[in-house]
Amino acid sequence: MAKKEAKTDLWVHGLLQEAGIELDPQGSTILEINNALKTASKNGTGRVGFPEYVGVVKDFLLVIENKADLSKHVKLNMDGAISLEVKDVKDFAINGALFYGQHLAKNTSYKKIIAFGISGDEKKHRISPIYIDETNYYRELTELESFITFNKDNIEEYYTREVLNEATDSEKELAEILKDASDLHEDLRNYGNLKDIDKPLVVSGILLALRESEHRNFSIDDLAGDQEITTDGEKIYKAIESNLRRSNVSPDVKRDKILSQFAIIKDTQILNEVNIGLNKTPLKHFTQFLQEKIYKSIKYTNSSEDFLGRFYGEFMSYSGGDGQTLGIVLTPKHITDLFCELVDINQDDIVLDPCAGTAGFLIAAMHHMLIQAETEAKKKSIKQKQLLGFELQPYMFTIATTNMILRGDGKSNLVNHNFLNESASKLQLSGATVGMMNPPYSQGSKKNPDLYEISFTEHLLNSLLPGARAVVIIPQSSMTGKTKEELAVKNNILKNHTLEGVITLNKDTxxxxxxxPCIALFTAGEAHPTEKKCKFVDFREDGFKVSPHIGLIETEQAKDKKQHLLDVWFDRLDAETKFCVETTVESGDEWLHSFYYFNDEIPDESEFQKSINDYLTFEFSMLMQNKQDLFNESGSKS
Structure with a gap:
């Protein structure tokens, strides 16, 4: 038993190290805590007692008690509360953790204590946090998979969300962004009479013009509604042209193509006439709004958030569409970040996104790569040489280019071409070591098999350097290969490339x-070994939920669940088959967790007892409803 306990201790210590948390085992280097533990015996004798780990993160005191046996996780009393009887405190993880937490709350100056009852091992376990305040009031919190939410970077956010049940600063910021998007959408419609396709172009064009205000080539005060000499639209258009040149967008044909998309700003009369209700032109009103609400956020942000992409998505939702009619399904920020982590992106990678949309993947990649870059020369190389993209739709190409410029990508290596018409061998010369893609959905058919999502995936793989990592987000149906054309593509992929695994996602992603949707990961240019075991993960429970009037939002469990996914993906820990199955594959298989999963768990006594109880409850219910013949052997014969 001691050996099992030691193994659990080591596993817990590894989790703490991974989260960047330093706790002391069997005592404390903090004098106040160590003195309190001198009277913390679980026997209640007033003698010394030590939890497995204890320590402080910011102003939170963390205490951990663990057991090797899952059946020793918690013992409740007759009232359904955690028992604090001496035997239960000694024998059960949560009971012991609560005991130590309350003792430290009473005998130290710490007012915010989080105690963890942990049982099991690396593969099968339970991690249960309990919040305890200075009055010894406690509240059980949601079970977790790691300690990532309790390090110095995350613990205050966790406390705000989970303990105080209040909105965090990031959530408040998101609510403000969505409200601003709604307000701007209404103004664009009411004062500009603009079509859905034109709204993001006006927004992104004005944002480019605002960049010129830093060089004193543009001023909102100059927008005076003059119809005879230079209109507001012409002034903004001129500032856009100047900024494109300043950003070194080249060649000229590319710059001219982008500029032509912004002609609506100077050519639409209603935008350039003084509105009586506003007492200024709609363009000036939009520019003032964007300067205050949006431009400052984009300019000063260090996050990988795709601000223009979020606004574009909000415009589509407010107009009653989902964006698909305009050929775009925007990838959420948490997915673009996850892509970078799954391929373990580094500062030397060259990233290709052949279906760039609003450039969300490239922005996320740039953000993750710049964090690793140690010199200004390397940062310049990342921005100017290591981010490549294609976008077919001219308006989306313009928005993507604008988005990259606003993030400091001076050269913006985006091309307004159809990726499928590009030669794969020619694209290989770009030297891309990472491919990321969210292709157009539901465009393929037997008449147009090249437009199947799996066909886009194959062309991307063929376009990367041998050994490159590729990650795509596509419908789960692409992994089943319903048509013979799709099956043929899956077969070709295995002949020339390696499938690393597939992650099934939240249906509300x-x-x-x-x-x-699902995420599929590959290694390009290396034939799939028949004996290779791929990972198939069920990540539907990702810690994100739908919030009314807002959409998909992150809960406090999201960081923890993502950390668990990454730990399993990179073989840092084992997982139960209900989360991850490792198996060999064939092209005719459905490359999804649900296809390969089988329940390999042996039911324990409690589960058997529950099944018996459920049956007896059912039988009693039927008897009370006069349906006893259901249990009569002779009556069951026809």
Whole structure:
């Protein structure tokens, strides 16, 4: 038993190290805590007693008590509360953790204590946090998979969300962004009479013009509604042109193509006439709004958030569409970040996104790569040489280019071409070591098999350097290969590339679109070994939920669940088959967790007892309803 306990201790210590948390085992280097533990015996004798780990993160005191046996996780009393009887405190993880937490709350100056009862091992376990305050009041919190939410970077956010049940600063910021998007959408419609396709172009064009105000080539005060000499639209258009040149967008044909998309700003009369209600032109009103509400956020942000992409998505939702009619399904920020982590992106990678949309993947990649860059020369190289993209739709190409410029990508290596028409061998010369893609959905058919999502995936793989990592988000149906054309593509992929695994996602990942997505990961240019075991993960429970009037939002469990996913993906820990199955594959298989999963758990006595109880309850219910013949052997014969 001692050996099992030691193994659990080591596993817990590894979790703490991974989260960047330093706790002391069997005592404390903090004098106040160590003195309190001198009277913390579980026997209640007033003698010394030590939890497995104890320590402080910011102003939170963390205490951990663990047991190797899952059946020793918690013991409740007759009232359904955690028992504090001496025997239960000694024998059960949560009971012991609560005992130590309350003792430290009473005998130290710490007012915020989080105690953890942990049982099991690396593969099968339970981690249960309990919040305890200085009055010894306690509240059980949601079970977790790691300690990532309790390190110095995350613990205050966890406390705000889980203990205080209040909105965090990031959530408040998101609510403000969505409200601003709604307000701007209404103004664009009411004062500009603009079509859905034109709204994001006006927004992104004005944002480019505002960049010129830093160089004193543009001023909102100059927008005076003059119809005879230079209109507001012409002034903004001129500032856009100057900023494109300043950003070194080249060649000229590319710059001219982008600029032509912004002609609506100077050519639409209603935008350039003084509105009586506003007492200024709609363009000036939009510019003032964007300067205050949006431009400052984009300019000063260090996050990988795709601000223009979020606004674009909000415009579509407010106009009653989901964006698909305009050929775009925007990828949420938490997915673009997850892509970078799954491929373990580094500062030397060259990233290709052949279906760039609003450039969300490239922005996320740039953000993750710049964090690793140690010199200004390397940062310049990342921005100017290591981010490549294609976008077919001219308006989306313009928005994507604008988005990259606003993030400091001076050269913006985006091309307004159809990726499928590009030669794979020619694209290989770009030297891309990472491919990321969210292809157009539901465009393929037997007449147009090249438009199947799996066909886009194959072309991306063929376009990368051998050994490159590729990650795509596509509908789950792409992994089943329903048509013979799709099956043929899957077969070709295995002949020339390696499938690393597939992660089934939350059905609401693309909230409002109705797509059941998954993430597929590959190694390009290396034939799939028949004996290779791929990972198939069920990540539907990702810690995100749908909030009314907002959409998909992050809960406090999201960080923990993502950390668990990454730990399993990179073989840092084992997982139960209900979360991850490792198996060999064939092209005719459905490359999804649900296809390979089998329940390999042996039911324990409590589960057997529950099944018996459920049956007896059912039988009693039927007897009370005069349906006893259901249990009469002779009556059951026809």
């Amino acid at each position: 693309f909230y409002g679109v109705g797509t059941m």
